[in-house]
Amino acid sequence: MNTSGAEQERRLIADLIRDTGCRRRSGSxxxxxxxxxxxxxxxxxxxLFAALPGSTVDGHEYAAMAAAGGxxxxxxxxxREVDLNGLEGVTILESDNTRRDFGLMAAAFYGNPGRRLCLIGITGTNGKTTSTYLxxxxxxxxxxxxxxxxxINYRFNGRETPASLTTPDAVHLQRLLKAMADGGVTHVIMEMSSHAIAQERLSGCEFEAVL
Incomplete structure (x- = not known):
């Protein structure tokens, strides 16, 4: 399933952070x-590279590598200070909650596709998958x-893709929602894992109902 239709679009940083808690530390x-x-x-x-904290890996340690990669x-x-090994001209944004704001930026980058859809979240330990089929x-x-x-999978309009995660990361989630909205989908039923909620992957999604 090709969901990369927005990959060639470019967004101003100023537009991406408008509805977030991000502030400019340096750069344009x-x-x-x-x-x-x-x-x-x-x-x-x-x-834009988001240096997200993790349980075993800290994204800040890879900021210089990301900048060197373009x-x-x-x-x-x-x-939080970052060492860019002398690289100049990199815009640095800072946030009190990088995961939340990264999700909001991802939604903005793809045009807030969730606003064109009726989003229904399914939570709980057992029965989520069965509920989605029903x-x-x-x-x-x-x-x-x-x-x-x-x-099990991500599916719409008769097409299916095996799921890598119950709930994709913020960027892949918003890209998928855009593909669904562009494809005429009206409602999206989404399994919401506790891990995804804790990591704020759903930031930028406005749900009509959560079961």
Missing amino acids: LDKRISGLVCDSREAGPDM CTALLVERG LEAILRESGANPGVIGT
């Missing part, structure tokens, strides 16, 4: 960003065009 906000990443190995020209903007924790069938019978983001 007038640059256009070609994509967002939180893995320095995916860094490329004119991209990223022209970095998102870091407020007050809701999908009910919605389709009622005349809607549902999409599903779940443990």
Whole structure:
């Protein structure tokens, strides 16, 4: 399933951070960003790298690698210093909650696709996947065009992609939602893992209902 239709779009940094808690530490906000990443190995020209904290890996340790890979903007924790090994011209944004703001920026980059969809979240330890199939069938019978983001796969318009995670990371999630909205999907049923909620991957999504 190809969900990369927005990859060639470029967004001003100033527009991406408008509805976030990000502040400029240094550099220009007038640059256009070609994509967002939180893995320095995916860094490329004119991209923004988010230095997200992890349980075993700290993204701040890879900020210089991302900048060397072509990223022209970095998102870091407020007050956290980063060493760019002398690289200049990189815009540095800081936030009190980088995960939340990264999700909001991802939504803005893809045009806030969730606002064109009725988002339904499914939580809980057991029964989430079964619930998605039941809701999908009910919605389709009622005349809607549902999409599903779940443990087994991501599916819409008769196409399926095996799921790498129950809930994708913020960038892949927003890219997928955009593909669904562009494809005429009306409702999205989304399994919400506790891990995804804790990591704020759903930041930027406004749910009509959560079950």
